[in-house]
Amino acid sequence: QVQLVESGGGSVQAGDSLRLSCTASGRTFNNLHMGWFRQAPGKEREFVSVFRWNGNRIYYGDSVKGRFTISRGGAKNTVDLQMNNLKPEDSAVYYCAVGDGVILSQIRAKSAYNYWGQGTQVTVSS
DSSP states (O other): OOEEEEEOOEEEETTOOEEEEEEEESSOOSSEEEEEEEEOTTSOOEEEEEEETTTTEEEEOTTTTTTEEEEEOSSTTEEEEEEOSOOGGGOEEEEEEEEESOOGGGTTOGGGOOEEOOOEEEEEEO
8 A cells, every 4th residue: 555655844935945755655666756736725736746767757837847846855755845936826735646657648637646645735925
């Protein structure tokens, strides 16, 4: 059984930074895709970023490009999301997402990910 453990999040002012981390355990992945989606109240779950282990490929949502950086963490099957220059519109629950062998055309689709974390709240005030 796959378990995802998230850490980070919190409440900050606009322009501040936060770092999220997620670790997956419980199975071996052939082509791990690991990253983050977010969901604000009354909105759809939105793609933020994902790291593909095979080839070390990185993908970002348009709204976070240039401000957020995803990277592999030091521990096995861990991904970190460094969020800089946070804006009030970044406020949401951030969910760690894991998929195995996600095809490129579906990289930003929440349906392509099989495992989800419990979510961590990020609140950015102006």
